[in-house]
Amino acid sequence: MKRDPGFYDYLPYQGRPQIRWPGGARVAFWVAPNVEFYELNPPRNPARAAWARPAPDVQNYSYRDYGNRVGFWRMLETMKRCNVRGSVSLNVAMCEHHPEVIQACADNGWEFYSHGTYNTRYLMGMDEAQERAVIQDSIDTIRKHTGQKLDGWLAPALTYTDRTMDLVAEMGLTYVCDLFHDDQPVPVKTRSGRLTSIPYSLEMNDTIVYNVNQVSPRRYGDIIKRQFDQLYREGEHSGTVMCIPLHPYLIGQPYRLAAFEEALQYITGHDKVWLATGREIAQYYNEHYYDAFAQAAHPVGEAP
Numbered sequence: 001m002k003r004d005p006g007f008y009d010y011l012p013y014q015g016r017p018q019i020r021w022p023g024g025a026r027v028a029f030w031v032a033p034n035v036e037f038y039e040l041n042p043p044r045n046p047a048r049a050a051w052a053r054p055a056p057d058v059q060n061y062s063y064r065d066y067g068n069r070v071g072f073w074r075m076l077e078t079m080k081r082c083n084v085r086g087s088v089s090l091n092v093a094m095c096e097h098h099p100e101v102i103q104a105c106a107d108n109g110w111e112f113y114s115h116g117t118y119n120t121r122y123l124m125g126m127d128e129a130q131e132r133a134v135i136q137d138s139i140d141t142i143r144k145h146t147g148q149k150l151d152g153w154l155a156p157a158l159t160y161t162d163r164t165m166d167l168v169a170e171m172g173l174t175y176v177c178d179l180f181h182d183d184q185p186v187p188v189k190t191r192s193g194r195l196t197s198i199p200y201s202l203e204m205n206d207t208i209v210y211n212v213n214q215v216s217p218r219r220y221g222d223i224i225k226r227q228f229d230q231l232y233r234e235g236e237h238s239g240t241v242m243c244i245p246l247h248p249y250l251i252g253q254p255y256r257l258a259a260f261e262e263a264l265q266y267i268t269g270h271d272k273v274w275l276a277t278g279r280e281i282a283q284y285y286n287e288h289y290y291d292a293f294a295q296a297a298h299p300v301g302e303a304p
Contacts, residue, residue, distance in 0.1 A: 009297035017292040019239035025274035026235025042120035071252020082264040114138035116156025169193030175282035221259030
């Protein structure tokens with residue numbers, strides 16, 4: 001019987017190899033806007049319904065479409081004022097549906113990594129050839145529309161198969177955001193290639209904060225600051241990573257922006273903070289710390 005996912009070995013937080021980020025930074029800070037497209041009536045997946053209401057679910061479709069029409073542009077201006085670049089978790093079909101959004105991200109030096117084709121098409125149930133085709137389409141589409149090499153992966157709607165990690169590594173990607181198990185990068189065990197898990201926090205994710213925990217914008221801003229404070233203190237000993245995952249249809253609502261901008265200003269007002277992208281964090285870690293972490297970790301023990 002399988003008792004753990006088998007994607008990574010165990011390495012306690014205390015006593016790890018020390019990480020030193022560029023410039024002596026304590027925290028590698030990155031912001032991950034999920035730039036997504038939800039189809040009104042997508043192909044049916046037997047494992048999961050795309051919408052809570054019967055098709056056509058115009059209410060929920062239009063609520064998310066608010067992000068691409070309005071919310072994204074507010075979020076973009078807020079991040080620009082704070083000199084924070086985005087690492088875009090991209091449904092690559094956006095390149096065809098809303099090229100203006102893609103161009104705005106590219107013009108501001110943002111990274112693009114893949115969040116699948118649509119957020120209404122799931123990986124579970126796919127065979128290997130189908131899953132390879134999805135990954136290859138992401139590689140080709142991002143290169144065609146942005147000129148960037150695809151380095152990162154976050155599965156569409158957080159859906160996977162047993163082979164997802166192996167395939168993205170084999171096909172040349174260098175990091176994933178699908179493992180929510182640490183505050184530092186961690187080597188991922190794959191059949192081939194060198195793949196790293198970069199911290200992507202569900203606790204900081206505006207979907208969890210607003211739609212699940214139902215906190216106020218002011219409270220969200222305070223949560224972000226407290227998260228940063230703790231990671232900044234710990235980062236004096238060994239560099240940490242802080243991620244804020246965003247969704248434009250949520251963070252881009254008018255009454256939520258002021259608290260978010262105040263939190264960004266708080267973080268960027270500190271010294272020894274590396275304002276990075278996911279790709280930059282992964283590249284630096286893979287070059288300087290991957291081997292040391294891999295060698296220090298050990299498999300999860302089996303209970304009797």
